[in-house]
Amino acid sequence: MPFETAFLATVLPELILLATACAVLVLDLYLNDEQRGWNHNLAILGLAATLGTVGLLSNNGVTIAFSGSFIRDPFGDLLKGIILILTIFTFVYSRDYMRERGLWVGEYHVLVLFATLGMLIMVSAHSFLTLYLGLELLALCLYPLVAFDRDSKPGAEAAMKYFVLGALGSGMLLYGISMLYGATGSFGFADVAEVVNAEGLENKILVFGLVFVLIGVAFKFGAVPFHMWLPDVYQGAPMPVVLFLASAPKIAAFAMATRILIDSLGALQADWGEILMILAILSIGLGNVVAIAQTNIKRMLAYSTISHVGFIFLGLLAGTQEGYAAAMFYTVVYALMAAGAFGVLAMISINGLEVEQLDDLKGLNDRDAWLAAMLALMMFSMAGVPPAVGFFAKLLVLDAVVSVGLTWLAVVAVVFSIIGAFYYLRVIKLLYFDKAADSTPLRLAGDAKIAITVNGLAVLLLGIFPASLLGICNAAFSG
């Protein structure tokens, strides 16, 4: 494999992040408990530097490095930027929560940073091997993160299930990749695409490979019926981990789906579109209906995630440029909303309170009106109520589906999202109309408040001016 030093410039963001993670790992050894803040600061500094490098390196062109296994393009730059921002949000939101529980140790930062590195690699993968590398780096960091509170039994159980099912999902993906390799003789997305374009469905092994790869993708997204890990993991993991897990990895999963399904298997769109349709209907239906029955807010949001994944799939299965852009828009928006919602939950889980049940949200408005307003905004956005951005996300996806003649699918999606609106509104009712058991005002850190405000404003402003983000999403798929 010819190696050029210029390649290193292409992976500079990843290198900086790697260096940061290693630096935190070493630095943590020399810190005592009062100085743990340095981990936090260093991690955020490293993330910011990575973000800046991503911005500096971005241009409209495409750079391919390492013999076609790594790609840098505007699509990836945008997703990487959002992943990095969400990770910064994660650290800022989670500080008080983790510190109070004695979990604010270097390992937490290191694991999150390595997981982020895995996501960046996934986003920039241009061959199945690179993709798998990033995916496993992410997954292997997430397993211990779920069980990060070692004394929590639900956490251990959730991590165990996540690990077993995740290994199975990765296995399926790998099995599919091996079949694609067998059928095409290459791991590179471009080469695979070439063979697929030429042979199409004639090659049955290719179809099998597609199915297994698709299962792997669906598993990482958490689409029904590969969703079983999601509610347990959301419920068992510490809130900041759920916050992280629910936001950034969804973007990485979307990048993975795009790279695999569109970039390399685009010619088989008719086949994977069909499977995605089944998964999307199941996800939207089951997610929305089962969410209603939940009394645990984390589980409720888990099922809500499942239904949102269904919507993302709707955009993908449309198979048009508009559909892909709509799905990308939806993913980004969903990640922002999830980060905001779980961010608020993590921020109010202080002073010994662990927000688990929906009832724990009662009367939040009396305790901190701003946080309540932010959470309400996220709920409205998730329910798809204008002018929050969630509405546009749904609208774009439905528009894409209708424009390829799948009107009935749009109607089904709309019916279920009407049902889904119910449980989001229940949260609003709890926030504003119910009395809190303990109505002492919350005292929150300033930076977390700034972060949640930025997050909330993003959801609101993107709702009022969606054209900017939509333009970028469109540009990413117009090439």
Added chain:
Amino acid sequence: MFLAWIVAIPFLGALLPYGAVRLVPKQACGAAASLAAALVSTSALIIALSHTPDVFAGGEVHASMPWIPRIGLTLALRFDGLAMVFVLLILGIGLLVILYAHFYLAKSDQVARFFAILLLFQGAMLGIVLSDNLLLLLLFWELTSLTSFLLVGFDPRSIEARRGARMALVITGGGGLALLAGFLLLGSVAGSFELSEVLAAGERVHQHPLYLPILLLILLGAFTKSAQFPFHFWLPSAMTAPTPVSAYLHSATMVKAGIFLLARFFPVFAETDIWFYLVGGVGLTTFLFGAYIAIFKHDIKGLLAYSTISHLGLITFLFGLGTPLGAVAGLFHAMNHAVFKASLFMAAGIIDHEAGTRDMRRLSGLWHFMPITGTLAMVAAAAMAGVPLLNGFLSKEMFFAETVHHEWLGHLDWLLPFIATLGGIFAVAYSVRFIHDVFFGGPLQELDRTPHEPPRWMRIPVEILVALCLLVGIFPEQTVRPLLDLGVQSMLGFEPRYDLAIWHGFSFPLLMSLVALVGGLLLYRLRRWLFRAHDWVFPPTSGASVFQRLSTGLQLLARARMPHPTQASLQNSIAWLLLTTLVLAIWPLLPALWSLDVAGLSDWLMGLELSPLDVPSLGAGLILVVAAAGVVGLRRQRLQATILAGVIGLVLSLAFVHFSAPDLALTQLTVEVVTTILLLLVLYFLPQSDVARLSRWRRTRDLVLAVVAGTGVAALALVIMTTQTPSIAEYFLHAAKPAAGASNVVNAILVDFRGFDTLGEITVLAIAAAGIFAMLRGIRLHTPQRDLFGRPWSPDVHPTILAMLSRPLLPMALLVAVFMLLRGHHEPGGGFIAGLIAGIALVLQQLASGQQWSAERLRLNYTRLIGAGLLMALGTASAALLWQRPFLTSAFWHSESTWLGELELTSAMVFDTGVFLVVLGTVMLILDNLGRLSGHRQHGRRAGHQVAAHPAPVPAASAPALGSAPWKS
């Protein structure tokens, strides 16, 4: 963009009440907030009025700005006659409501919040009527649902208010989503979301096959918003709102949004049979039903709510007729209804305010205390009943006339006038009931307070509205005609001939009016009978309770889907996952399976070039099958199952030998031994409890899944392995000797071609060892003294024979290891295998003679061993850099020495030694640490006992955990 300010001002101005409240002292808060709100509404009204001359001159004012061009969403507004009618209603009545609310809410501490939401609502409502783009209209539509939710639930302390607000939001918001679907379809049919183009595409929409779904979806939106049967029930529930809200939302604005939609899309959809049956039918039903129910409501606002439903039904019916004159009458009645119903709601609010109740069974004789309010209410109620010389009469007369002139139903033509008259009778009855029960009907009953006239200014809005009723009723041509003309013109595109005169001569419609008046009065006289009959015929049920039951039912359904609200079983999850995978994998094959060509398939199987079958491979295959079946069958006897799994591994290594892969065979063999020891150790510490018996169904399910999955994988393997693909083996076979100086290709790949991989792998091994070391440090596990059946474990932990036999084995095994390491580059062997062999030899000593015993004799620090190995490999790899060669470039020297004979030295050998050290260290570290897990003390006692029995040189305090593998006595 001047036009846009009409919509923008209320939105921006919503902040003003908040600001105003901050600026003034506390006691002036209310006044400041309402003044600010009034100011905002007035400015919007002024801008609207400034545009009216253009419209009166016959033009339309347009303003447009792109917003999201990709989906056809533009910020397009149009100000035409129809929009003007509604804008004037919204802003005019809005101003009066603000004035009224100022007095109504005087004592509330949240005045600013109220006015802010009210202004937001006003802006959204203006947006609906001014939008020139379907999607924009929809946005504002949903905003009205949202803000009305906040307004209805304004009093958060009342459970009814919250329930009513939620119901209103779910019904109208849900209808909005249906409308969204309808608009998306309509836009795709019409080719644009711009209203002007959609209105022009009426013909195309009529003919399109999607006409019916589009119509149904859009009507669903309109009917839910305008409270048409069977979606009417949210409106009475929403009466929990503060009265100014009801006066505004539930008379003039929100519920009229649906009517506006019907008027706006009248040219696109009307004139088809289906439109008539759907819209006309629903409208007529609602008209009759609402009027009937209204009679029996005891709450004044409940009565007004049902009367509103009835009037909305009437308007809907008029549009449903699909005739130009019907549409004119519909628009006219919509205006009139807004005026008289707003004043009635305000009057009801005054009564509530002054008397402290709205229950008509508790109210009576208020006339003496509030004659002016009484008069006003009386006039407004008369307008509602359709008494001549009032505005309600005019439009109702037009309604009656339309029913008479209609010829859709053939010989059932009499039915329409009949129903209309019946509804008219009900309307008169409930109007009379309202006035008579509240203001007359006997002396005043016991009330919490003595009622009196409201503040002067609180009555002003009612007075203005009632004056309007009179003015329009008496001088229709002079007052309302120009406005109505404009509205009709822009709604229909032309101006039908119609007459607004009060007196048409004696005609059938007039007769119907008279019948309705007399009949209504008569009905009211008979009210006692009527009430009893109603209670008997209609059991107390309502749409609201049905809704409640539905929403509870949905929750129950959701719970039923998840019998176990807590955590789901992992086994079930995996079964589901496998099942779906199988279904998805078999799915693409179904067509092929359907038309399965058996002969072709067997031909293909016969034609495959498979390796010839011989006796040894057949035997090995049989052993494999038996052993695998044994593992499944004996899974409850863990020890036996583990040993059988070991058998599978050994047979596999034989298979490698058979296919000339001695390296793989050696690796497999050694790895198998280490894994078996590791498994036994783990089993030793697992709880001894019996494996839970699975139900018959679970076992069957798992069996079927396993068999199908296994068959699938086997078939896939067969297909893939018989497909000819270019092999990479040739390259390595040719390049091994010249490039790497090695005759053993496998080893050359490991340490040279793929040296980087190996370097990574041993690093991972080292990390894993360090991780296990860190995790197990300091942990002591309980060691059971007895087995599952209560039998004690054998006290003889270190059988002498084994100990004696194993000792001479050690030097031999180590020699073999070194031999394997050295010859690795040319013959089967290598660092990996050598490390495993040495590891096994050392572990055997621990097994045979105890950990303590071996530890005293073998003072090896495993972590240092691993570190040294890693450094050695890394050093070799980096050494290449010193000679300006890429990382990991290998070098070899060939020398002939007199003493040693031919000797070939390669740098890869050093690398391989590093691998050897790391593997050895890792194996030992893991097994050693796992072995130490058992508690020292318990074993100490048993060890002591053993010392007494066998005077072997075993220290008394040994902890022979490794040796005490669970052999049963």
